[in-house]
Amino acid sequence: MINVTSLYGGLDTTGDPLRYGHRRSPDHGSPHPTETQPHEVPRSARERRPVVVWTMSRRCNLHCVHCYSDSADQAYSGELGPEEVRPMLEDLAAFEIPALLLSGGEPLYHPRFFEYAEHAKRLGLRLTLSTNGTLITEEAAERIRATGFSYVGISFDGLGPVNDRFRGKLGAFEQAVAGLRRLKAVGQKVGLRFTLTRRNYEALPDIFALVEQEGIDRVCFYHLVYSGRGSRLAKDDLLPWETRDILDQICAWTVSLQSLDRHVDVLTVDNHVDGVYLYLKLLPSDPARAERARRLLEWNGGGANSSGIGIANIDASGGVHPDQFWQTHTLGSVRERPFSRIWTDSRDPLLAGLRDRLPRLTGRCAECRWKRMCGGSFRVRALQVTGDPWAPDPACYLTDEEIGDGP
Ligand code: SF4
Numbered sequence: 001m002i003n004v005t006s007l008y009g010g011l012d013t014t015g016d017p018l019r020y021g022h023r024r025s026p027d028h029g030s031p032h033p034t035e036t037q038p039h040e041v042p043r044s045a046r047e048r049r050p051v052v053v054w055t056m057s058r059r060c061n062l063h064c065v066h067c068y069s070d071s072a073d074q075a076y077s078g079e080l081g082p083e084e085v086r087p088m089l090e091d092l093a094a095f096e097i098p099a100l101l102l103s104g105g106e107p108l109y110h111p112r113f114f115e116y117a118e119h120a121k122r123l124g125l126r127l128t129l130s131t132n133g134t135l136i137t138e139e140a141a142e143r144i145r146a147t148g149f150s151y152v153g154i155s156f157d158g159l160g161p162v163n164d165r166f167r168g169k170l171g172a173f174e175q176a177v178a179g180l181r182r183l184k185a186v187g188q189k190v191g192l193r194f195t196l197t198r199r200n201y202e203a204l205p206d207i208f209a210l211v212e213q214e215g216i217d218r219v220c221f222y223h224l225v226y227s228g229r230g231s232r233l234a235k236d237d238l239l240p241w242e243t244r245d246i247l248d249q250i251c252a253w254t255v256s257l258q259s260l261d262r263h264v265d266v267l268t269v270d271n272h273v274d275g276v277y278l279y280l281k282l283l284p285s286d287p288a289r290a291e292r293a294r295r296l297l298e299w300n301g302g303g304a305n306s307s308g309i310g311i312a313n314i315d316a317s318g319g320v321h322p323d324q325f326w327q328t329h330t331l332g333s334v335r336e337r338p339f340s341r342i343w344t345d346s347r348d349p350l351l352a353g354l355r356d357r358l359p360r361l362t363g364r365c366a367e368c369r370w371k372r373m374c375g376g377s378f379r380v381r382a383l384q385v386t387g388d389p390w391a392p393d394p395a396c397y398l399t400d401e402e403i404g405d406g407p
Helices: 017-022 081-093 115-121 138-147 160-167 171-185 203-216 226-236 240-259 273-282 287-298 339-344 351-357 363-367 379-386
Strands: 052-056 098-101 127-133 151-156 192-195 218-222 265-269 311-314 319-321
Touching: 052 273, 081 098, 081 115, 081 339, 098 115, 115 127, 115 138, 138 171, 138 218, 151 171, 151 218, 160 240, 171 203, 203 240, 240 273, 240 339, 319 339
Parallel strands: 052 098, 052 311, 098 127, 127 151, 151 192, 192 218, 218 265
Antiparallel strands: 311 319
16 A cells, blocks of 8 residues: 555554554654554564455455456355354454454455454454445444444445446445445544546546545545456556556645645555655655655565565455455465464465565566565566566556666
């Protein structure tokens, strides 16, 4: 994740200590209080425990065109049962992961959603939720708040019919907005998730307006990753100039929010080139802030680039992956070994490679002067397009001139 509010806008936000490994300091402190982190901030990237994305079930009430888990409204066999979930959660708590993200499919469609979430919370896990928002009744909103979720992310792909086309259901937009309002009404922190493609990026100003109107606390702009049904959308990924235009719009909006003293955490996800782009954009006007951004991003050789390091995925059947997009590569199963043992076993060559990726990069990424800041961006996209996880990320939008001739 690239935190535009923090790196470009200069304000620290809640997730920064985990993302960039630094503590708040008075000179960079936000006026907005952070929530308590359950575990100490790691001193180095290597000490980091991963945020675990748990795909609770593949089942979903919608049929989104870019779904990474290729979900549908059907029962899937072989998913973890309660006698397997409880020890898994206990292991995650004992391993002191910084957060557990409940995902799907649609997690709220899972009949044991609250049972598992409440158990995880009792174990001391910090919980976040990723949902399509359409199943959040008043009762569900109150129970989500009472369970103690730090944050609930709701996915939108545009306004009204644009969103409904992406989500595969008429009325999905209105239902998700209603769910969002119910969460806000009970005091739950909520965020908006928006996946950028050529089909919807012109809706960006509408999304900005929605965030402001609804008092949304955080917004994550996702770059497209070509896995699950997203692989069919590869042709709809943005052209380099479109991505640059989007980043410019996001930066300008972030600054305008700050000038109005409106605090929204603005993040981009799944393309770490954004960090370099922000750095280059800041450099002429504010070299000190650019330098701070560079230092934060280089923590861990691409500080926000953390598949296999700062993020992990457990799928609905217990398979462990470097993140939720690496479904084709399984490190082990929690049915056979606890997650903590799978994650700390460095014999898997891909996992070892992801944790020491810079010497393995090839092509323009190997030559790039910004590779320590970017980490070679998103390796799974290179794999999906070329079959080689160390090939250049096809979604890099910097010119040869920009990546060459390093300082
Ligand atoms: S060339 Fe590779 S390392 Fe350099 S900015 Fe692009 S994706 Fe990142």
